[in-house]
Amino acid sequence: xxxxxxxxNLEIDLTRGNIERVATDPRDTELYxxxxxxxxxxxxxxxxxxxxxxxxxxxxxxAAGLLCGTPAIGCNRTIVSTISPQTMLMAFSMMxxxxxxxxxxxxxxxxxxxxxxxxxxxxxxxxxxxxxxxASHLKGKGAIETAELIQQxxxxxxxxxxxxxxxxxxxxxxxxxxQGKSSASRGGIGAVMGxxxxxxxxxxxxxxxxxxxxxxxxxxxxEVLDYIKEREEKPIPGVMPILAGLGSxxxxxxxxxxxxxxxxxxxxxxxxxxxxxxxxxxxxWTKTMExxxxxxxxxxxxxxKCGATISIPGLPTYMMKCFSKLTxxxxxxxxxxFGLRIAQRATEYGVDAFSAPQVMAFALELYENGILTNDDFxxxxxxNEGRFFWLLDRIVRRxxxxxxxxxGTYWAAKEIGKDAEAYAHxxxxxxxxxxxxxxxxxxxxxxxxSTGEKISITQIEGQFPxxxxxxxxxxxxxxxxxxxxxxxKFKQYFLDWELRGENSxxxxxxVGMCCDIVDWQERMHxxxxxxxxxxxxxxxxxxxxxxxxxxPKFISTGAGIDMDEARLxxxxxxxxxxxxxxxxxxxxxxxxxxxxxxxxxxxFPELEAELLDEYYNLKGWNKDGIPTKKSLHELxxxxxxxxxxxxxxxxxxxxxxxxxxxxxNEKNKVEDMNxxx
Amino acid sequence: xxxxxxxxxxxxxxIDVDSCNGCRACEVICSAFHASPKYSSNNPARSRIxxxxxxxxxxxxPVYAGEYAVAECAGxxxxxxxxxxxxxxxxxxxxCPSRDLFKEPDSSLPLKCDMCESDxxxxxxxxxxxxxxxxxxxxxxxxxxxxEVKQEDLEIGLESLANKYGMDKIMDVVARMxxxxxx
Ligand code: SF4
Ligand code: SF4
Ligand code: SF4
Numbered sequence: 001x002x003x004x005x006x007x008x009n010l011e012i013d014l015t016r017g018n019i020e021r022v023a024t025d026p027r028d029t030e031l032y033x034x035x036x037x038x039x040x041x042x043x044x045x046x047x048x049x050x051x052x053x054x055x056x057x058x059x060x061x062x063a064a065g066l067l068c069g070t071p072a073i074g075c076n077r078t079i080v081s082t083i084s085p086q087t088m089l090m091a092f093s094m095m096x097x098x099x100x101x102x103x104x105x106x107x108x109x110x111x112x113x114x115x116x117x118x119x120x121x122x123x124x125x126x127x128x129x130x131x132x133x134x135a136s137h138l139k140g141k142g143a144i145e146t147a148e149l150i151q152q153x154x155x156x157x158x159x160x161x162x163x164x165x166x167x168x169x170x171x172x173x174x175x176x177x178x179q180g181k182s183s184a185s186r187g188g189i190g191a192v193m194g195x196x197x198x199x200x201x202x203x204x205x206x207x208x209x210x211x212x213x214x215x216x217x218x219x220x221x222x223e224v225l226d227y228i229k230e231r232e233e234k235p236i237p238g239v240m241p242i243l244a245g246l247g248s249x250x251x252x253x254x255x256x257x258x259x260x261x262x263x264x265x266x267x268x269x270x271x272x273x274x275x276x277x278x279x280x281x282x283x284x285w286t287k288t289m290e291x292x293x294x295x296x297x298x299x300x301x302x303x304x305k306c307g308a309t310i311s312i313p314g315l316p317t318y319m320m321k322c323f324s325k326l327t328x329x330x331x332x333x334x335x336x337x338f339g340l341r342i343a344q345r346a347t348e349y350g351v352d353a354f355s356a357p358q359v360m361a362f363a364l365e366l367y368e369n370g371i372l373t374n375d376d377f378x379x380x381x382x383x384n385e386g387r388f389f390w391l392l393d394r395i396v397r398r399x400x401x402x403x404x405x406x407x408g409t410y411w412a413a414k415e416i417g418k419d420a421e422a423y424a425h426x427x428x429x430x431x432x433x434x435x436x437x438x439x440x441x442x443x444x445x446x447x448x449x450s451t452g453e454k455i456s457i458t459q460i461e462g463q464f465p466x467x468x469x470x471x472x473x474x475x476x477x478x479x480x481x482x483x484x485x486x487x488x489k490f491k492q493y494f495l496d497w498e499l500r501g502e503n504s505x506x507x508x509x510x511v512g513m514c515c516d517i518v519d520w521q522e523r524m525h526x527x528x529x530x531x532x533x534x535x536x537x538x539x540x541x542x543x544x545x546x547x548x549x550x551x552p553k554f555i556s557t558g559a560g561i562d563m564d565e566a567r568l569x570x571x572x573x574x575x576x577x578x579x580x581x582x583x584x585x586x587x588x589x590x591x592x593x594x595x596x597x598x599x600x601x602x603x604f605p606e607l608e609a610e611l612l613d614e615y616y617n618l619k620g621w622n623k624d625g626i627p628t629k630k631s632l633h634e635l636x637x638x639x640x641x642x643x644x645x646x647x648x649x650x651x652x653x654x655x656x657x658x659x660x661x662x663x664x665n666e667k668n669k670v671e672d673m674n675x676x677x
Numbered sequence: 678x679x680x681x682x683x684x685x686x687x688x689x690x691x692i693d694v695d696s697c698n699g700c701r702a703c704e705v706i707c708s709a710f711h712a713s714p715k716y717s718s719n720n721p722a723r724s725r726i727x728x729x730x731x732x733x734x735x736x737x738x739p740v741y742a743g744e745y746a747v748a749e750c751a752g753x754x755x756x757x758x759x760x761x762x763x764x765x766x767x768x769x770x771x772x773c774p775s776r777d778l779f780k781e782p783d784s785s786l787p788l789k790c791d792m793c794e795s796d797x798x799x800x801x802x803x804x805x806x807x808x809x810x811x812x813x814x815x816x817x818x819x820x821x822x823x824x825e826v827k828q829e830d831l832e833i834g835l836e837s838l839a840n841k842y843g844m845d846k847i848m849d850v851v852a853r854m855x856x857x858x859x860x
Contacts, residue, residue, distance in 0.1 A: 071705050071719055098701075105720060148733065157731070180732060206722035206782035211709075214716035218709065229809060294735045298700040303809035305698050309735050317733050 002026065003212035004070050004559035005034055005109045010130060012123060014196050015056055015115030019130050024109065030561050030571075031636065033530035034066030034109060036092050037575035039081035042112065043090060044578055044640070049585040053085040054171070054195045060113040062103070062162070062201060065532015069104030069209045070558050071221050073228070073545075074537040076100055076300040078162070078179075079529055084187040085195075086173040086408050087430045087455065089583045091187025092529065094459075095162070096299035096306075097179045099203065100532055102160040106205025117197030120169070122150065125203040126159075135199040140166055142348025143178035144318055150202055163200035164190045165350030167396040171195050172406040174355035174432070178347060181297055181307035181319035185352035186456050187431070188408075212560030220554055227545040228303060228537070236478070236542050238469050246544065247304035248536040251325045252296055255286040260323070266330045268361035269426040269435035285336040292340050299534065306536060315344050323458075324353035330435065331357030332388045342388055349396040354456070355408060355432040360391045362409045362423055363401065371418050376401040408432065426596050429588070431455045433596060441506045441600045446608055447518040447615050449595035451625075453579050459525060462540040464490070464517050468497040468504070484547035486520055486565070493517065506604050515615045526572045527551055574635045577620070577627050581640045584649060590616075590625045626650065682821050688792050689816045690741065690805060697737040697812035699730050703804035710793060710803050722782045725790040726804050729767050736761055739804075739812060742779035743770025745787035745833050747840055750775075772837075787837045789830075 011020040024038075032038045039061045051057045060082045067075045078100040084091035103111070106125050120135040138146050147161035160179065167175035168190035175190030176183045184190075211217050228246060235244035240259050242249040258277035265272055292312050296305035297319065307321040320343060328346070329339030346356055364387060366372040378400065380390050394402025404412045409424035409432055426433050428449055434457055444464070445457070452460040463484065469475045472495070479491040493513045498504050509517060524539035524547070531551070538546040546554075552563040580588075593612065616623065620631025629650055632641040644650040704721035711725070712718040721727075729738040750773075753765035772779035772787035779788045793802045800806075805815040839847050 069719065071709050071716075073702070105722065144733070206720065208712070208718035208720040208723075210718045211716060214709075214712075214714060218716045225807065225809065232809075295737075296698060297732065298698040300700065301702045301705045302700050303698075303702065305810075309732060311735070317735070319732065 001210060003210045004067050005029060006104060006107050006209070008108050009110040009112055010108050010125070012111060012113045012132070013115045014113055014117040014121070014132070014198065017117070017132055019132070021108075021130075029066065029559065032575045032578075033527075033555070033571055035063045035068075035077070035079040035532050036065075036081065036526065036529035036579075037571065038110070038530075039063050039079060039092065040090070040575045040578040040582065042110075043081060043083075044582055047083060047582075049587075051083065053083045053088065053192060056116045056196075057114065058083050058192060060189070060192050060196060060198075061110055062099075062113075063110040063532075064100035064103045064108075065528075066530060067554060067558050068100040068532035070211060071218065071301065072531075072533070072554060072558065073221060073224050074299070074302040074304070074534040075532050076302065077529070077532040077534060078103075078184065079532065080177060080184045080189050082187075082189050082192045083586075084189065085171065085191050086188045086410070089429065089453065089586055089588055090579055091189050092454065092579070093177075093184035093186045093189050094529060095177065095179055095182040095184040096302075096534055097160070097182035098300045099160045099162050099179050099182075099201075101300050102203045102205050104205065104209050105207050106203050107207050111201060113196055113198060116195065120197050120199050122163075122198065122200040122202060124154065124159075125201070125205075126156070127205055127207060138199050139169065142166070142316075143168075143176075143350040144316070144348055146200055147178075147180070150200060154202065156202075156204055159202050159204040161200050161202050163350075164193050164198075165348050165396070167191075167349045167351045167406075168194035169199070170396060170398045170406070172351060172396055172398070173408045173411065174352040174359070176350045176352050178350050181309075181321055182299060183347075183350070185354070186454075186459075188352075190350050211558055213557035217554070217557040220550060220557065223550070224537075224545040225303075231543065231545070238474055238478075239465065239542065243466070243542065246537055246541050248306040248322050248534075248540070250306065251322050252289075252293065252308035252320065253305065255282070255289060257282075257285065257326065260326055261330070263436075264326075264330060265435040265437050266333050268331070268358060268365045268423065269433075269437065270365075272437065281335075288336045288340065302534065302537070304536060310340055310344070312340060312344065315341065316348070318344050318347045320347070327353045327357045327435075328388065331361040332384055334385055334388075338385050338388075342385075342392065345389070346392060349392065351392075351396065354434065356392065356395070357388075358426065358432045358435065359395065359405050359409055359412070360388050362412070363391055363405050365423050366416065366420055369423075371416065371420050371423070372401065425598060428452075428595060429455060429592055433457065437598060437600075439601045441602055441604055441608070443506050443511070443514045443607065443611055444509065444517055446595060446600075447514055447611055448521065449599070450593040450612060451518075451615060451619075452522070453583060454525065458540065459535065460522060462535065463521055463524060463542065463544070465494065465542060468494070468499050470499055482543060483549070484543055486548045486569075487516075490517070490520065506602075506607055511607070511610050511614045514611060515618045518615065519618060522576070523569060523572050524548070526576045527568065530572070530575065531555070570635070573620075574637065577632070577635055577637060578640065580621070580625070581627055581632075581637070581644075584626050585643070585647070588625070590623065593625060684819055685822045687818050687820045687822075688802075689818070690802060691814040691816060692739050693812050693814065694738055696810050697728065697739060698810050699728060699732060699737045700810075701728050701730075702807045702809075703739060703813060704728065706803045706807040707790075707793075710795075720782070723788065725779065725788050727778055729764075734761055736763060736767075738763070738767055740768065740778075741770055741790040742772060742788045744772070744789070745837050746771040746773040747836075749773050774840075785837075785841060786834050789833070 032041050063079045077094045081092045121132050122135045143163045143165040146163040162179040171191040173188040176185035177190045261276045292310045294309040294311050297307045310320050311317040328342045395406045410430040413420040413424035448460045528538045538544050552568050555563040629641045703726045704724035707724040709716045709719045725742040756763040793799045801815050805813045
């Protein structure tokens, strides 16, 4: 018997309309866990680098994480993987909500789509009954609207629907997949769904999911519940309110937006407004939110309330979460009322709330600077807010300039030419980033931004405080009950970390420490993405209820796979390396691994080079960021090195280390500088 | 079947629909608890509490499985509260032929909340323990009641099967099973 997973995938060939239920190999679960891990394995095997994002041979995989559907609290993520039209790399966006557990109860771990349907269709999974149904009547409908209509026509109010809106249908490169309060937004996976002619996936399941060692598993769950209660009563002192508790940043609950509005950039990630948050603004925005917000809501089996139902008179109700509250507002230099209004339309269209506002602000900046002209914006309203609505409508319909902008700032700038590229200034690996511009290089964030293949910083960072605490007493207090660390040394790293002086940025934490910290942060996110755990209870917040010490027990008792910390770390490293291998195959190299040029004012090229060298080395990658033959062998990924050698990406005589003498010299120099500073 | 007056502990779960965030943790733990062996599987479709959720209309009603009903009601009600229209049957606890709620998904046997009766007993019903939002609050009080002779679970189950398949068929199957069991 299989535990926690069902042992079956659905294979859907949209070209031929063929549906198959395929048993999976339990050994793959041991090596790659589930969710992202096994998704990467499938993409590696079946989508070679020659396959274009919009080729019928590209796969679109919806996976429920390994522990989704078990009573593990907050374990509800759907991991959607494909090749992104925007980055041309592997995209793996996650969504919370209710979809993944429902898929497990229907009897499947993944749904794998290939081919393209000639007509718009949706997939209806009702336990053993699976059918491809006509969706021509849903063409152009909003994502939330679509879910409603499908539930009605099937008379299945309990079915869970993941759908695209107009943006996905029209292959907008930053189109999302929406599902209730949740969405899988990054990387333009909604565009791949639209390209495949797939409007929605609807699932209803009423079957049992088995637990290997029931009593112990439940005990672990109860410990997590108790710890959540404890953490809710004791927020972490000395950090931003949104970072003090658990869950995704509590944007729906907390009204104080001083930090976001004054530290993050407005417009096309350009302007910092240091005195923005006045009492007047605070009152106005609080009122706006309280009038619009009907209820705080959560994902499946989670006590946190990271989302909200938003209802504005005259507009259809929708659900919102996290920072989408402010991205439109700040891109347009407007107010929260506008932000909530345009987010309603944007949610129905199904676009990523990070990219879409930035693309629009970018377009208007080009207009102001004469690179785009009146001819590009026929009949655009003259008021600021009206322009954003107008642009959004053009983009999702791919009309006029909207057709160019629909490919995101990177590709749009290339197409527009005339120095437009200088305005697409906030991308990493061709993808729009959080609107942040700071002063002093943060070496930890430098590594995360540069080497992250999840593209979004919030999906890489976590666990380790973003800034040192001012006094040693506060730091000592913090490390007292910090049992989540994988190794005691992390406590020392933090204890010695100061705001100013020798032990401060950019040379403290030292290169080695930064590498350790980032490796830990990244590992926890990758584990979440295989298990289907919400990062809001795990890899993102400080002192989360899930960590490297209890995850192995959850896996052993839940899925019945013999697991300990070392084996889990190794498994996470295995599929993390496989993700990199897929991207290396697609041409990603060290040159692509860098934050936006202007992310920090004070940069340290030598230190940055050393950080990368050292981190690559720790990860088992060579100086160009390519996994070495030796490290691939250690991970049981010889099939990757064979392929790399065949393609000339690696050579037979690859020595497997990247720590050559020049890096060491560099290091000595940096240490000298540190002592001077 | 009326008995004499007796002191009895009345167990109540107060439901605060305004505090519900729709997470369905109550369904998760109830179905896991009633799996056999305990916690060996999970399937909210077997839960004895179900959250009637209609997020877009902001409707969240946790409902407990009550008595089994042989036939559906003749007339039904629709409630409008605070401008929200609740479907007919939204607040009803019955396991009733008109809907799939509170029935085992495979056998269609009726489900009923048993307040997590078990040995050793739980300090509080599990759905209450797992609802960290205080949408479900447990209360115990003593009351004098006339004791009723309780219908056994088995009897309730059989009755519903008889209603579904007819008494003759049930008798047939029982007869066949008992011969085959005796071997
Ligand atoms: S912590 Fe928030 S985002 Fe995460 S599962 Fe819970 S409700 Fe969803
Ligand atoms: S556990 Fe509580 S908050 Fe969650 S659905 Fe049930 S009643 Fe509502
Ligand atoms: S009290 Fe126990 S049996 Fe009743 S619904 Fe809650 S968990 Fe289920």
